[in-house]
Amino acid sequence: MQKAKESPFLSERGIIENGFSERLEEYKSSSTTSPLLMLGDALGVLKELPDSSIDCVVTSPPYWGKREYDNGGIGLESDYRDFVKDLCAIFLELKRVLKDDGSFWLNMGDSYKAKKLLGIPWRVAFELTDNQGWILRNSVIWNKVKSGMDNTKDRLGNVHENVFHFVKKNKYYYDADSIRSKSRQTKVVNGAVVSATGVSGVRYKRQIELSTALSDEEKLLAREALDSVLSDVAEGRLSDFRMVIRGQQRSTHSDKEKVSGRAKELRDKGFYFLKYHPKGSKPTDVWDIIPEDTQKRDAHFAPYPEDLCRIPILATCPEDGIVLDPFCGTGTTLLVAKQLNRKSIGIDISKQYLDMSEERSWSLL
Known part of the structure; x- marks a missing residue:
């Protein structure tokens, strides 16, 4: 197998100030995962990059x-x-510049003016969805757990920011398995398979038999379906499950058939299952992440932490893909991309910040 060609500029530490498109093509064909750093304003640099050349964007622009x-x-x-x-x-x-199957993750904080919370993150989100055609897939709440000193006496303290996940098309790259938490394991108790939360099926079988809300035919189908699910648990195809039976448990989300498919299934069949993935559960849309300290970077004070970048990069950038941060600052997005063995591009108007970003990246070597 022929080794990927290394460009001379990639073997030395340096920041690119022109020829962005050509340097990107060289970078794509190289084997390095050290970030490609571009000096300039984001709009000007992006205009020089080719169409559909980036797999994933993760960024936190300066707040207003x-x-x-x-x-x-x-x-x-x-x-x-x-x-x-x-x-x-x-x-x-x-x-x-984003590929059709790419993702754009945007972290934004809000601002006040004349005591008014301006709602800037959502103003941006609505502009992108209403006038630019972006599709908003998730609105994540970043719970910063703790906040700085807040001396205001007439409102609550602010400890959250928004992280929006946008895509261009309905079908896009997403690796949910890469971000799942490890599931608890099933076990065998007295010869019976018991799920991670202790479900053996005995209680459900008894509820089916004693039900006055199920017909005989529905009871037969429910028993067969339960046996099949228990077999999936025993074989490791499911880690856990819940069974909802008409007259025993209430429908999840809603009991109105017009708005809930689960309610309709309960009405028509008499039961349904909630099945838990054997590889674990996906993260929710609330992330508890403590803001970054300055990490000895006295000239930059953004609280954008490394953990805020991990889920977006793992889930929406292929291993051979390229992550872009058009406001890279001191390079947190790029650092995480390199830790996860992805290529990355950072754009910033500040040479000082790009120097700091470069130092952080090279510290991993």
């Missing part, structure tokens, strides 16, 4: 009116509406 980053840039607009407009112009260009 919060702080002044090195070398200026977005977030310093006098009116938050101009900030939303400028940001969305970048995201429209980003949509062009």
Whole structure:
């Protein structure tokens, strides 16, 4: 097997200031996972990148009116509406360079003006979905667990931010198994297979037999279905399950057949199962992640933590794919991409931040 060609510029530490498209093509054919760093404003650099060249975008842009980053840039607009407009112009260009099966993960914090919470993250999200054609798949709540000092006396403390997952098409790359938590194992008790939470099926069998809400035919079908599910548990095809039986347990979510398929199934069959994946459960849309400290990076103060990047990259960037952060700052997204053996591209207007990003990446060697 022929070894991938290494470009000379990739074997030395350095930041690219021009020729972005050509350097991207060289980078794609190389074997390195060290990030490709591009100096310039996000919109200008993105315009030079080719269509459908990026697999996944994970980013946290500067927040409006919060702080002044090195070398200026977005977030310093006098009116938050101009900030939303400028940001969305970048995201429209980003949509062009993202592959059709790619994903865009956007972390944004909100801002106040004249005591009004502006709702900036959702203003951006609605602009992207209503006017740019993005599909919003998840709105994740990042619970920062603890917050900084908050001396306000007339509102609650702010400890959450939004993380939006956007895609371009209905079908896109998503590896749910890569982010599942390890499931608890089944066990054998007195010769009977018992699920991870102690379900053996005995209680359900008794409920079926004693039911006055099921017909004889429905009882027969319920017993057969239960035996099949218990077999799946014994063979490791399921880690756990719940059985919902008409007249015994209430339908999950809703008991109205018009809005709940489960309620309709309960009405028509008399039972249904909730089956748990043998590889474990997926993460929910609330993430408890403590913000990053400065990690000895005195010139940059964003709380964007490494753990915020892991699920997006694992789930939506193939192992041979490329992750892009158009506001990479000191390179947290890029660092995590390298830890997960993915290529990455970072764009930033600040040479100082790119130098710091480079230092972090090379520290993994």
